């Protein structure tokens with residue numbers, strides 16, 4: 478198996494302000510020096526300039542929470558991939574369920590935006606995952622394949638490996654009811670297997686994250702699963718000590734894996 482260091486991404490959603498962001502980013506910088514795990518912060522778009530100022534030339538990356546599939550044009554309220562790149566972003570979240578649910582996005586536009594992100598030199602983090610109803614009907618596998626396939630069809634299997642996939646069951650997001658480590662592992666293993674049917678090397682290389690009510694109490698078990706390469710963290714990224722604790726756990730797991 479190729480070495481995949483754990484990646485922990487803070488999705489700060491529509492939270493934070495300049496002083497709070499500064500405290501969060503500076504604490505993270507100071508307390509994760511020399512870590513082997515990888516970290517990224519996705520603040521609301523207006524704060525990307527602040528992230529660039531505070532984090533440039535550091536070990537912490539930053540990214541956008543969404544982007545347009547177009548580079549420029551008359552798209553009021555949208556943000557271009559080129560703009561994210563200009564503000565130093567490494568990552569961009571695509572297809573978060575909070576955007577899919579409000580009808581802004583679908584599987585097709587996710588493929589287009591995944592491609593546009595790669596073209597701009599960004600690493601897309603594609604979010605997929607089932608609703609509670611779909612989970613209860615036992616449709617999780619079907620849903621993740623339905624969400625993944627249009628992206629693979631759009632960009633090709635080789636390009637997929639330049640991105641990251643985050644499995645986020647909608648019923649676990651912001652509810653305090655995280656998936657069990659066994660469920661997260663089963664679905665991410667299924668996703669890796671599905672990709673492996675098309676290209677074994679891509680399936681070994683691609684980073685797969687879990688997101689949904691990850692906190693310092695459950696992070697070791699969730700992120701310790703073999704196919705869980707990290708976490709996309711919402712609520713716990715709003716409490717600096719909690720997020721740093723999750724980073725410390727991810728780093729310990731990465732170092733354990735490297736030593737093995």
Ligand SMILES: O=C[C@H](O)COP(=O)(O)O
Nearest residue numbers: 488650651689690711712
């Ligand atoms: O992008 C992050 C996810 O929506 C998870 O959010 P949460 O950690 O608050 O459940």
